[in-house]
Amino acid sequence: THHQFGDIMPLLALYAFAGYRLMPGLQAIFGAITSIKVHKGALNILYQDLTKPIESTYAANTQHSKLPFKEKLTLQNIKFVYPQSIQMILNQLNLEIQAGESIGIVGETGAGKTTIVDIILGLLTPSDGKLFIDSTVITQENMQQWQENLGYVPQYIYLSDDTIIQNIAFGVEKNKINREQVERAAKMAAIHKFILNDLPYGYETQVGERGIRLSGGQRQRLGIARALYRDPQLLVLDEATSALDSVTEENIMQAIYDLSRRKTVIIIAHRLSTLISCDKIFVLEKGAVQDCGSYQELIARNQNFQRLAKITK
Known part of the structure; x- marks a missing residue:
């Protein structure tokens, strides 16, 4: 027996x-599988778009009318948990945003800020609860109509090695670009004068690979103009100015607040000082709304908000 065990030991060690x-x-492999499950909603949208014939995609875009957003956006009793996880990212979350308001969403890392935005954008489906636009519940059937009314500005703007006009009207065939809409969006993003006065060929100027010929602030303004090209009623900015210096950030935020007179704006910001002019700020904690008010109200009464403001100075 000892002899057999001695023979097996090298094999066991191997x-x-x-x-x-x-x-x-x-x-x-396990991490990749988990990642696929987490991002299944976004992957499904990409797959549907990529497998459609180009002609039918453009036809569908012209046929889908925008879902009206005239009164308010409501997240009602929203719960969200990632597949294969027991941690509740959003837990019975309720919030209401009036049309035309500028809104800030703040909280510690993992509080659920980006998850809320992804649910509003239709990239994630809540585990429970409902998203209302006015009195309409958002479902898979009317999701595309709702998405037609959304503009999104991420932290890092991708610019293709193409002209300014084609980067603003990103994804639209060159012969179908509406020049008037492009210039209107650029004016709203406060970059129209720069394009006309400082670029050698105006809107036909080529930008280099990933926009390396433009400053960070100019890239962000182009990103905002791109989001505004289709004239959305809701503009979402997810850490859109966190990589910029404070002076550039202040200038861009001023352009955004000027927009909020005509659009509903939701801002997730790294520096809380950029939210001073918001009509309302939601403070998240453990996946729920802990408090809500103006910057001045929250800085006066909410210890969590005070701490976040000090950390992000």
Whole structure:
């Protein structure tokens, strides 16, 4: 028996060593599967768009009317938990945004800020609860109509190696670009004068690979103009100015607040000082709304908000 055990030991050691070497690969595979499950909603949207014939995609875009947003956006009893997880990211969250308001959403990392935005954008489906636009519940059937009314500005703006006009009307065929809409969007993003006066060929100026010929502030303004090209009623900015210096950020935020007179604006900001002019700020904690008020009201009464303001100075 001892002799047999001695013979097996090297084999067991070999299997143990092989398992140890395979562990990082298995962990990577498990992580990839989890990531796919988490981003399933966004992947489905991309797959549907990529598998449609180009002609029918453009026809569909012209046929889908925008879902009206005239009164308010309501998140009602929203719960969200990622697949294979027990941690509740959003837990019975309720909030209401009036049309025409400028809104800030703040909270610690993991509080649920980006998850709220992804649900509003239709990239994630809540585990429970409903999203209302006025009195209409958003479902898979009317989601595309709602998305036609959304503009989104991320932290990092992708610019293709193309002209300014084609970057603003991103995704639209060159012969279908509406020049008047492009210039209107650029004016609202406060970059029209720069394009006309400072660029050698105006709207036909080529930008380099990933926009390297433009400053960070100019890229962000182009990103805002792109989001406004289709004249959305709701504009969402997700950490859109966090990579900019304070002076550039202040100038861009002023352009955004000027927009809020005509659009509903939702802002997730790294520096809370950029939210001073918001009509209302929601403070999130553990996946729920902990408080809501103006910057001045919250800085006076809410310790969590005071702490976040100090951290992000």
